[in-house]
Amino acid sequence: MDRLNKKEYEKYAEKKIPTPTYFKNIFWAFVVGGGICVLGQFIRNWLFSRGLNEKQVAAGTSIMLVFIGAFLTGIGVYDRLGKVAGAGSIVPITGFANSIVSPAMEFKREGYVFGVAARMFTIAGPVLVYGIGSSILVGIIYLLFGGGK
């Protein structure tokens, strides 16, 4: 095995991996991801009909979708949905809820401080850090060059 060329081997090994079922994945990501968005739209319309303004509706819709994502994670459904839908259920805000609730559940046995609280953001943490970080950066650029007041 001393003759093994690492680069050639890596290429060779990659070829041995079965190709992902792209069409099926894209189809289900579209159906489930689209479905979650349609659900969001229903919630939005309903909140408008209750007389809330744009800002309140935006917050209310997010809150309700996050709750649904967290609830479905709690009862063990969201991981099964994710298995089929892939990006379709990871990208919407319900997926964000899943990424926070799932480690919180997983590490409950390590206690509420070092388990639940400390591990809760292991998956969502980087998204938050770079999401909030880049929004600040864009905000500064806007303030300096975009005529922001």
Added chain:
Amino acid sequence: MTLKRIGTQTVKLENPPSIISTASIVGPKEGEGPLKEYFDMILEDDLWGQESWEKCESKLQEEAVKMALTNAELTESDINYLFSGDLLNQIISSSYCARQLSMPYFGLYGACSTMAQSLSLGAMTIDGGFADYVACVTSSHFSSAERQFRYPLEFGNQRPFSSQWTITGSGAAIVSSTGNGPFVTYVTTGKVIDAGIKDVNNMGAAMAPAAVDTISNHFKDTGYTPDDYDLIITGDLGFVGKDITSDLLKQEGYDISEVFNDSGIKIFAHKEQDTHAGGSGCGCSAVVFAGYVYKELLKGSLNKVLLISTGALHSPISTQQGESIPGIAHAVTISNSKE
């Protein structure tokens, strides 16, 4: 003055120790697989009345050892050494199991190669005259491994096709200086081989070169050919790794395809059970050896088997730091005759 060493990596045991009993306990999913008839015990749930998966894994080991002792009509005090290991940080499953068993204990880490590693050390300890009875045991648990190496169970992601499913289970073997077999006749200890693979979802490809190295050196050292074996069975290469191993061994001049199988492939009906590339984990080669291989040896439908447990020697930290995955493979010849 080495009397028993042949070739570069192999030991020929002078008085081949006998594996006098084994025991295997598996989780519910493994218990639905094609090898279910061979396992001594199948759990109904993956916690087994314990508070955590880690505790369950420790209990798996403890009960497997006790069951193997009962099968051999021995007690804990008869065992001179306990060789055990697992996948969790600081091998807690093994040490917490050893806490319950009153036996002199060597904790091992060989990742998923631990079954052949413990059998190698156990057999050499006996042949060296240092013990009459040793217990060799290892375990893995799907849920405790997932949380250490991958994602929380309820996280909604997709598993790539090259990924493998960690076995929930433990296999134990009692090796003795006396007995009627099957015997451990040769031990080929593997070198760490790093083929440069960094994809943690493709362990089969990371470990295959180590398996190839150990198997080809075993043939060179012993003079055996694939025809001498009824079965050559690797630990957890899965479909991807098995395919590569077969290919690379052909390049080395050994066609083992007639007798070659992999524990990770044998343990699941991979399409129906949705296990992608196959089973993995320390428990994989342990339960397939202690269940299927051992029982077939006793029946006489297999007479000579080369067991190669394969391990990926990385950690979540080494992966995050961009290191490639080193592989290892240990081989033992288990035969119904002393030759």
